[in-house]
Amino acid sequence: MVDLPDKSAAFIDWYLAVVEEAHLTDKRYAVKGMNIWTPYGFAARRNLDRVIVREIEATGSLPVEFPALIPANEFAKEKEHIKGFDAQVFWITKGGESELDIPLVLRPTSETAMYPVFALWVRSHRDLPLNVYQIVNVFRYETKTTRPFLRVREIHFFEEHTCQADEAHATERVRSNLAAFRKMAEAYALPHLAIRRPDWDKFPGAHVSIALDTPVGGARTLQLGTVHLYQENFSGPYGIRYEAADGSSHLVHQTTFGLSERLLGAIVAVHGDRKGAVFPSPVAPYEVVIVPIVGTGGGDAPRTAAAELRDRLLHAGRRVYLDDGEERPGAKFYRWELQGVPLRLDVGRREAESRSATAVDRLGRRGTVAFDRAETEVADRLREFDRALAERADDAFRAAFAPARGLDELAGSSQVRYLSWCGTEECGHRIETAIDGALLGTPEGETPFTGGTPGPCIACGRSDGARWAFAAHPL
């Protein structure tokens, strides 16, 4: 048995212990920050991706896959972009024994891979909108401490890239992305805020960057993903133009939407507890684990009954695992709790006779599941489990925020703070210094916290231009 560190007192230690002990990753690979996707972690990732694909394709986006290597000259076309990524890219300079004429960049993200080709694909207004996405690995030379799923050098990455006729359509695309993310987040039971980043913290080359942030304990937040409005910042240098119906020529307005394996880190961080990981059922590698309990004199009945139950649930399309290994039942219970399985069904002699399994969900709630109605009763229990888990996450989310009415309230904050800010960079940096973290930015749309008119800026006291903003310690 593993003694997990305390989540609230030693969050990072707790997180690292859980991802490792739950067998979600193996970080013993010989390149720092490049971890191995183990079978259990891979299954969780595949389920996460399934939700992403379902929701993004519902908005009319189509899958593509571009090469991983980008010629240096294409990479360098958008100046802010190359400046932003300069210190973070892996370079390929040799092919076999020869130096390459044009060095290659291992994609840190795919704007500069795709956009020279978008210039060929987009000709007329009839080619718009162009909405495509890919799920690929991208590479960033992280110099900060790497952590599984949260900060890595080889990133499992979802990126949508779109071309729109004008700014209004691009803004609409951003809205549609944020709505798609709300549906994904519902499946992950991840409460979050959409926050417009301040100018000094935008994605390199973006006109507007909206981040999806969630609190993960104390004043810490995790950025789950981002949506960016590029305007013509990339279409200009890459020459992505279209001919309108009246024959006039225009640059497209572009948007992107990015998500990564951080979502898996966030699910561990938000839902996990003192017993380990907790998976909402849409993401869980196994939704149900069945444990036969073979005591003395029980014969084979529990095993046979457990196998029957497994087959029924498999045929109903459930992800189910029959744990008939040699370990004692107590050790199995402990293991599956640590690995975050939503629902466990125990089958002993009594259960085999009554054809009714003892059900225990990962929040500790007990009941029974009749073999002959297992399909519907398991579906009901999982739905109820997901609802309760989402409610627990929502309660923690609401408790994670507190207002700040002066700079002096920010030091040593153990919550994410919302406050009034005049919008100037100078005051923004004063707020960041006071909290020793970041001004995350201003809310995009409604939040449960920031109703009403904000007061004067907490840094300079001015009321004109004052708006709500959030400050925290991003992980």
Ligand SMILES: [Zn+2]
């Ligand atoms: Zn101010």
